[in-house]
Amino acid sequence: MDGSNGLLIVDLLRSGIRLATPILLAALGGAISNRAGVLDFALEGKMLLGSFLGILAAFWLHNSYGGALVAVLAGGLLGWIFAFFYLKYKVDLVILAIAINLLISEGTVFFLRTFYGNVGSWTDASIQQLPDIQIPIVKNIPVIGQLLSGYNAIIYASWILTALLYVVLFYTPFGRHIRAVGENKEAAKALGINVARIQYFALILGGGMCALGGAFLSIGHLTMFTRNMSNGRGWMAVTAALFGMNNPIGVFLASLLIGVADALAVRLQMLTTIPPMLIQFLPNVLAILALVLVGLRNRANVALIRRKFSLKSQKISEDGKSEAIS
Amino acid sequence: MRSRLFQLLGLFSVLSVLLAACGSAVPPVVPTAAADSTNPAATDAPAPVAKFKFSLVLPNPRGDHSFIDASVVGAEKAMNELPVEGSIIESQGIADQESALRSAISMDNDIVLALAIEPDTLINLANEYPNQKFGVPSELFVETTPDNVSAFQINVHQGAFLGGLVAGSLTKTKTVGAVLGGDSNGLNQFFYAYKQGVLQVCPDCKVFVSYLNFDFGNPTLGKETALGQYAQGADIIFQVAGRSGEGVISAAKEKGLYAIGVDSNQDDIAPGTVIVSVMKRVDITTYLLVKNTMDGNFKPGFNNVDMKDGVVGLSWDVGSTTFADQGPAEMTAKLPEIQKLVEEYRTKILNNEFEVCDAMNQTAVCDPLK
Numbered sequence: 001m002d003g004s005n006g007l008l009i010v011d012l013l014r015s016g017i018r019l020a021t022p023i024l025l026a027a028l029g030g031a032i033s034n035r036a037g038v039l040d041f042a043l044e045g046k047m048l049l050g051s052f053l054g055i056l057a058a059f060w061l062h063n064s065y066g067g068a069l070v071a072v073l074a075g076g077l078l079g080w081i082f083a084f085f086y087l088k089y090k091v092d093l094v095i096l097a098i099a100i101n102l103l104i105s106e107g108t109v110f111f112l113r114t115f116y117g118n119v120g121s122w123t124d125a126s127i128q129q130l131p132d133i134q135i136p137i138v139k140n141i142p143v144i145g146q147l148l149s150g151y152n153a154i155i156y157a158s159w160i161l162t163a164l165l166y167v168v169l170f171y172t173p174f175g176r177h178i179r180a181v182g183e184n185k186e187a188a189k190a191l192g193i194n195v196a197r198i199q200y201f202a203l204i205l206g207g208g209m210c211a212l213g214g215a216f217l218s219i220g221h222l223t224m225f226t227r228n229m230s231n232g233r234g235w236m237a238v239t240a241a242l243f244g245m246n247n248p249i250g251v252f253l254a255s256l257l258i259g260v261a262d263a264l265a266v267r268l269q270m271l272t273t274i275p276p277m278l279i280q281f282l283p284n285v286l287a288i289l290a291l292v293l294v295g296l297r298n299r300a301n302v303a304l305i306r307r308k309f310s311l312k313s314q315k316i317s318e319d320g321k322s323e324a325i326s
Numbered sequence: 327m328r329s330r331l332f333q334l335l336g337l338f339s340v341l342s343v344l345l346a347a348c349g350s351a352v353p354p355v356v357p358t359a360a361a362d363s364t365n366p367a368a369t370d371a372p373a374p375v376a377k378f379k380f381s382l383v384l385p386n387p388r389g390d391h392s393f394i395d396a397s398v399v400g401a402e403k404a405m406n407e408l409p410v411e412g413s414i415i416e417s418q419g420i421a422d423q424e425s426a427l428r429s430a431i432s433m434d435n436d437i438v439l440a441l442a443i444e445p446d447t448l449i450n451l452a453n454e455y456p457n458q459k460f461g462v463p464s465e466l467f468v469e470t471t472p473d474n475v476s477a478f479q480i481n482v483h484q485g486a487f488l489g490g491l492v493a494g495s496l497t498k499t500k501t502v503g504a505v506l507g508g509d510s511n512g513l514n515q516f517f518y519a520y521k522q523g524v525l526q527v528c529p530d531c532k533v534f535v536s537y538l539n540f541d542f543g544n545p546t547l548g549k550e551t552a553l554g555q556y557a558q559g560a561d562i563i564f565q566v567a568g569r570s571g572e573g574v575i576s577a578a579k580e581k582g583l584y585a586i587g588v589d590s591n592q593d594d595i596a597p598g599t600v601i602v603s604v605m606k607r608v609d610i611t612t613y614l615l616v617k618n619t620m621d622g623n624f625k626p627g628f629n630n631v632d633m634k635d636g637v638v639g640l641s642w643d644v645g646s647t648t649f650a651d652q653g654p655a656e657m658t659a660k661l662p663e664i665q666k667l668v669e670e671y672r673t674k675i676l677n678n679e680f681e682v683c684d685a686m687n688q689t690a691v692c693d694p695l696k
Contacts (some may be wrong), residue, residue, distance in 0.1 A: 011557045013549050022546075109387070109418075120389020121545075121569060161570060222576050224544055226569050231544045266551045270534045270558065276509050280539040 010146045012263050017155065018221060020259025022047065022230075024158050025213030026237035027255050028165055029206030031246040035169060035201035037182040040084060041097035043210050044234025045104035050075050050211025051229045052108045055127060064130045064219045068154060072208040072213035078104075079207020083200045101234075111229055115297040123224035130154060130220045154216045159252075161209065166248040178202060210234070243290055245298075254290065261286050334442035350374070361364055364589050377411045378620045380404070381430035382612065385423060385442040387416045390568055393591040393608045400612030410616060418590060420444050427451055437461050448475070459624055461615035464608045467512060468629075473626045476619075477502055478611040479686075482604065484675050485517035486564075487587050487682040488668050490523020491605040492640075492660045493562045494531055495664045496584070496601065496657055497524075501532045503550060503555035505574050507567040508540035514685035516566045516604070518695045522683050523693075527667070538570050548573030556581050562601065563589070575600060591641040600650035603641040608639050634676055640668065677685045 025042045033040040058067025082100060085091045111320040116122050130152040139149035139171035169175040180188040180200045189195050213233070218225045231263040236258060243248030348463075371414045382401040384394050398414060405412040413433070417426035424447045430438045431451065437459040440448050445468045452460050452472045462477035471477060493502045502524055506513045523531045538544065538552045546571035552563050554575065563578065564586040565571035571588065572595070578585040587593060587603030611631065618624065631637045642665065651660050674680040683692035 008557075011554070015554060019546070019550055078452060119390065120387055122389075122396075123573060217546055220551060222573060224545065224572065224576070226543065226572070227389075228543060229545075231541070231546075254544055263545070264552070266536055266547075266554045267558075268501075270536050270555060276537045277537075280537070 006143065007228040008267075010143065013147060013260065015263035015266070016149070016256065018259070019287045020255040021155050021158050022213040022216045023237050023240055023258055023294075024162070024252060024255035025154075025216065026210040026234055027240035027244065028161055028248060029209035029213075029252045030237050030241035031163060031244065031248065031251050032169075032178070032202045032209075033206040034132065034218075034241055034246045035182045036178050036199050037185055038083075038086065038199055038203060039093060040082070040203070040206060041094060041238060042234075043237045044230055045097075045101035046075050046078050046207050046210035047105045047214035047217075047230040047237075048108060048228065050080055050214025052104075052214075052225055054109075054118040054211070054230070055122075055223070055225045058127050059124050059220050062126065064128050067219050068130065068215045071211045073325030075211020075214070076204045077210040078211070079204040080200065083203040083205065086203075087196050087199060101297060105228055108225075112225070112227075121226040122225050127219065129221045129223045135146030148182060152216075152220050154212060154220045157212065157257045162248045162252045180308060206245070210237075213237070231238075239287065239291075243287070244295055245294060255279050257286060257290065338418065340560055360542045376407060377436045378616075378617050379411045379433070380437045380439060380619075381413045381433055381435045382439040382441065383423070383426050383430050383443060383696055384414065384416045385444075386419055389416075391572065391592055391595060392568055393464060393606060394441065396606070396608040397439075397612045400463070400609030401439070401616070403609065404613050404616040408617060408620065410620065412616070417443075420447075423447055424451070431455055431458055437615065437624070439463060439615055441465075441608070441612075459619060461619065463611040464606070468558045471627060476615065476625050476627065476629065478615070478629050478631055478637075478641060479604050480608070480611065480637055481515065481684060481686065482606050482632075482638050483515050483682045483684045484633040485604045485606070485640065486516040486519040486527075487523040487675070488640050488672065489564060489669055490520040490525075491527055491600060491671060492523075492602050492664055493520070493564060493586060494524035494526065494528035495667065496660065497528065497531060499559045499564050500528060500530060501534070501561065502557040503534035503536070503552070503558075503560035503563040505551050505555070505565050505567050505571065506535060506537050507542045507570060510540075511536045511685045513537075513566055514527045516564070518566050518685045518692055520604075521695050522691070526671075532559075534558060538567055542568035542570055543569045545573030545576065549577045552577035552585075553581070556583055560588065564604070582638075587641070591644065593641050593646045593648040598646045598654070600684055601649050601653070601657075603646070605639050605641055605644070607637040607639070633672070642668075 026047050030040050030043050053074045054071035056069045057070035058064045061067060078100070082096060085092060085096055112122055132150045132152050133156065135149045139145040171179060175192045177188070178198055180191070180193060181195050185195055214230055217229050240254040240258060241251055244252070244254035265279045265282050268274060268279045331394055375446065382397060384397070386394060388394055388398055401414055404410055406661050415426050415430055417423045423443050427440060427443065427447065428451070439461045441463050442465040445466055448460065448466065448530065449468060449471065452475050456472070456474055458474060460475045464474065464478055464480050466477040482535070504517050504520055506517055517535055523530050524533050534555045536555065538547055538551065541547060548565070548567055551573040553565055562584045562654065564572055565574035566588045575585045575592070575596050579599045587600045589606045589608070590603065591605065592600050592603045633639060650661055671680060675682060681689070681691050683695055685692065
């Protein structure tokens with residue numbers, strides 16, 4: 001009994017990880033843009049572009065890794081276009097995001113119809129799904145091996161990117177510059193940081209990561225493209241980035257929570273008699289709860305900073321007084 | 327600087343609107359000249375003064391491998407076989423169904439066919455244009471309709487029951503599943519009858535069900551849901567979930583297990599993996615609406631049809647042998663016997679000797695299935 005329960009939990013977590021990966025990649029992209037002071041609402045469109053071009057390139061190149069690479073490059077290019085319009089022409093971020101999301105969602109339908117005469121879904125028997133990779137040594141460890149080994153390259157890439165981004169953001173001068181731009185653009189500029197360059201970098205990187213998340217849907221998890229395949233995951237990613245406080249580790253946990261909650265909803269309704277409507281509400285309840293916790297924490301932080309600041313200024317003014325007296 | 331910004335913005339928005347327009351309002355497919363020249367009867371007779379005209383408005387674009395594609399097949403059949411002029415208008419979902427319907431109304435059609443359009447939209451437009459005839463090939467879940475609407479209600483339970491018999495006969499693990507787009511009577515009409523069919527031949531079988539919260543366009547979730555059921559021991563899953571259902575078939579293929587298709591003949595999506603499809607012949611109802619209206623037999627109100635009208639059945643009935651040809655030998659060996667069983671129950675059902683649970687109109691047989 002214990003063994004089978006253990007297997008069930010492993011199966012649940014594996015399913016949760018697979019469901020979380022596209023959200024995680026897009027949310028990391030969103031988090032880095034947020035850190036650089038650009039609130040990116042076009043994650044959805046960038047993701048969809050990755051799904052679409054990923055599978056088309058995999059078909060043309062007869063290689064799914066090539067497909068993923070093309071998706072990343074295309075996502076980076078779209079990120080650059082986004083940055084160009086925003087930084088050069090000061091187009092409003094919300095309008096720009098709406099334009100890009102609409103353009104991609106209708107554009108993919110348009111191209112599918114023009115070239116393949118179909119808009120619902122498209123696939124070709126020659127397209128290979130990205131293979132699952134067994135990690136040597138780790139795969140032989142009981143439970144942990146089952147949990148950590150046997151995913152495809154995009155899932156491992158999402159983990160590596162999480163760690164890498166965390167290190168870059170918090171332990172390198174370049175990361176400090178990114179955060180400085182996000183905290184206060186004018187101050188960063190005054191310090192001689194090239195604000196535009198940092199924002200270009202963040203948006204290009206973010207675009208590439210969104211597109212990789214999209215490619216996971218079309219060639220990593222399935223081998224098909226369906227109309228509007230990202231299906232709102234880009235918006236989930238915007239939430240996950242905020243809810244993970246734009247910290248890569250936090251974003252990872254937030255995405256995992258969303259993925260596992262989805263996987264749990266699927267399994268609970270199969271194994272219990274709880275009404276499915278209630279169970280499907282579960283991921284949303286968890287998200288709201290988590291957001292409330294984040295909100296409370298932020299408020300506490302702000303209060304703490306204020307108190308420190310007022311103590312400091314009190315001290316300064318007291319020092320000033322005592323100096324004046326002396 | 328400012329004017330350039332506006333120019334760019336304008337360009338952007340024009341471009342997206344242009345693409346949006348190309349995506350949804352497709353130029354109507356009017357096979358007039360081409361169809362006529364291939365039809366010798368049409369060349370003999372002088373061109374009729376005013377042809378019978380119809381438009382089919384789709385709730386979503388084509389390519390669902392399901393009831394939308396089936397309806398298009400019916401409309402194309404009507405265009406090829408009847409002296410009519412037809413057009414197909416694809417909408418992009420609920421948001422532009424009304425404008426798609428309005429454009430169909432403005433085209434001077436003798437009948438506008440509205441497939442699975444949001445009921446309020448359709449009823450309001452039918453009241454607004456009392457002289458325009460409307461036809462609904464499938465799924466209009468309302469209590470009453472105005473006199474200018476003729477709606478087919480296809481009751482699928484008997485076909486789904488036959489699908490359940492097949493699943494119950496072929497499962498090795500005595501566990502089967504179903505993945506449904508949402509928890510509604512219309513979709514449960516498939517599930518309860520399927521479950522009844524499974525239990526009829528395998529009383530100690532387990533039948534899992536998962537609902538996708540009306541997410542019909544999410545194959546990723548469909549696949550994970552199916553993988554969950556397979557991990558719990560199911561070896562055959564019946565999918566009733568539109569494009570999300572394609573994920574179910576993909577999961578079956580990946581695991582080397584089996585699926586049952588729905589609405590259209592889906593046996594060829596994954597040969598040897600999809601055992602059979604429970605067919606809902608929206609093509610027939612679409613064709614009949616055009617033909618009957620043309621012949622002056624427009625019948626207002628609801629028209630309930632089921633297996634006895636030939637609109638519900640299995641893909642095997644229309645000659646699909648994909649699984650028989652490409653399935654594993656140990657399973658295909660059982661097919662003749664199973665097909666005999668299916669025919670036995672079909673006869674019993676048609677002679678009213680056996681009652682299948684209908685979730686739309688629940689009776690006592692449904693009680694043990696909930």
